[in-house]
Amino acid sequence: MNAIYVLWIRQLKRYVRSRARIVGSLGQPLLFLVALGFGFGPVFQKAGQGNYIQFLAPGVIGMTILFSAVFSGIELIWDRQFGFLKETMVAPVPRIAIMIGRTCGGATVALAQGVIVILICYAAGFRSTNLASLPFALLFMALIALMFTAFGTAIASVLSDFQAFQLVMNFLIMPMFFLSGALFPLLGVPRALQIVAAVNPFAYGVDGMRAALIGGTAHFGAPLDLAVLSVITALLLALGSYLFSRIQL
Amino acid sequence: MIRVQNLVKKYGDFTAVDDISFDVSQGEIFAFLGPNGAGKTTTIKMLTTLLKPTSGTVELDGLNPAVDHTEVRKRFGIVFQDPSLDDELTAYENLDLHCILYKVPRKVRKERIQRLLTLFELWDRRHDPVKEFSGGMKRRLEIARGLLHTPKILFLDEPTLGLDPQTRNHLWTHVQKLNQEENVTVFLTTHYMEEADRVAQRIAIIDHGKIVAQGTSPELKTNTSSETLEQAFLALTGSSIREESVGGVDRLRQMSKMWRGSRR
Numbered sequence: 001m002n003a004i005y006v007l008w009i010r011q012l013k014r015y016v017r018s019r020a021r022i023v024g025s026l027g028q029p030l031l032f033l034v035a036l037g038f039g040f041g042p043v044f045q046k047a048g049q050g051n052y053i054q055f056l057a058p059g060v061i062g063m064t065i066l067f068s069a070v071f072s073g074i075e076l077i078w079d080r081q082f083g084f085l086k087e088t089m090v091a092p093v094p095r096i097a098i099m100i101g102r103t104c105g106g107a108t109v110a111l112a113q114g115v116i117v118i119l120i121c122y123a124a125g126f127r128s129t130n131l132a133s134l135p136f137a138l139l140f141m142a143l144i145a146l147m148f149t150a151f152g153t154a155i156a157s158v159l160s161d162f163q164a165f166q167l168v169m170n171f172l173i174m175p176m177f178f179l180s181g182a183l184f185p186l187l188g189v190p191r192a193l194q195i196v197a198a199v200n201p202f203a204y205g206v207d208g209m210r211a212a213l214i215g216g217t218a219h220f221g222a223p224l225d226l227a228v229l230s231v232i233t234a235l236l237l238a239l240g241s242y243l244f245s246r247i248q249l
Numbered sequence: 250m251i252r253v254q255n256l257v258k259k260y261g262d263f264t265a266v267d268d269i270s271f272d273v274s275q276g277e278i279f280a281f282l283g284p285n286g287a288g289k290t291t292t293i294k295m296l297t298t299l300l301k302p303t304s305g306t307v308e309l310d311g312l313n314p315a316v317d318h319t320e321v322r323k324r325f326g327i328v329f330q331d332p333s334l335d336d337e338l339t340a341y342e343n344l345d346l347h348c349i350l351y352k353v354p355r356k357v358r359k360e361r362i363q364r365l366l367t368l369f370e371l372w373d374r375r376h377d378p379v380k381e382f383s384g385g386m387k388r389r390l391e392i393a394r395g396l397l398h399t400p401k402i403l404f405l406d407e408p409t410l411g412l413d414p415q416t417r418n419h420l421w422t423h424v425q426k427l428n429q430e431e432n433v434t435v436f437l438t439t440h441y442m443e444e445a446d447r448v449a450q451r452i453a454i455i456d457h458g459k460i461v462a463q464g465t466s467p468e469l470k471t472n473t474s475s476e477t478l479e480q481a482f483l484a485l486t487g488s489s490i491r492e493e494s495v496g497g498v499d500r501l502r503q504m505s506k507m508w509r510g511s512r513r
Binding site: 095 | 298346
């Protein structure tokens, strides 16, 4: 238990201390919000879909958490190369505890990033229509964070270099983001795209956040979102723990 | 305390550790010597649960590191050959984290950290992040950390590499004290023969993954009719430099890792 706590705290300390990472990781959502939000806003409005910033904000918040969480999981490769992983791996602590500590730490960092981006979205004109459901939004954010940190950890357990990580980013994470309905409504898009979104766990995360933050516009519906996210998160945590326990150095 | 029988580790076609057997009894200081790339670190990794052997048996305090991971991990402490600190944390935080992982009781934690940081002359820098430390300071911190808890078996993998004579002296004095007062079994590797000669009660020499000689320092000297341990070592392992074979091992390891990594 203490081991989980100390590894969790470690991730937070590392995050708070690297200001470059905090600022750097906020640049991308800001760019998306300004370029897409304000750029496509008028078109979106004319098409009769309402305020684009309102629609886009949950997607951008989700994106921040997605990237941040995968990156946190991937930090494992970093720890392996710089040797710190060995220190934890020979400690008399079950590997599952190490994995849980790391994953919770990474997910907390990703969640913190997401909360900062909510504030940025507010500054850009986003308004939640139902503040009472903010805890639900946070729940969905936490699930996205946990799910993708576990996913990153699972990947990092079988990879040992950063080049391969690039591959994962470009062929898995980027498509997950762009094909999720974070940027456009899924209603009315070609059937193939709808199917892709339906098997994309991130799509359910964005949908759930959207349901909680602005209500009424959910594609899958919040209960289904919650169910899918919970199941996939549990599966990825199990997979991550299994692969992590098999790491040899 | 440590019993190794017919231990083999292969990376693809390459045999890093080739059918070695040895015993280390409780309370003994055992030196494992060999040129670069001879298989010392690979052996230590198999003893410390980090790597699974290809074949052969390993026993630590009667337990199998490949099966009873957590129980085995409770019994040893290790100073790694290469860095294993968290650079973003301070020296104190690194040691504190270690204490928590190893369940050092809260009451003695602070006092022990202070004693070891003072011994290795890092107490004044305890609140500085490790990334600002020089190579030698990091090494000292790493050793201090390895000595925080008192394990049954202490593994030291080339602990004195890059250290000045003062620190080396501190280290070995401390290790001998632990050995005598707490009956800690010590398994060490080093390239400094005079160190092995000074502290080790028994020595094994490994080359190309095989143990070529075992015994006390005087025995090894007599058997090779050498005056010093260094001469005995050279007589047993030859005088050719092993950089190439190191590169070979590393390359093979790298390749096997890359293959593992790119398999999808």
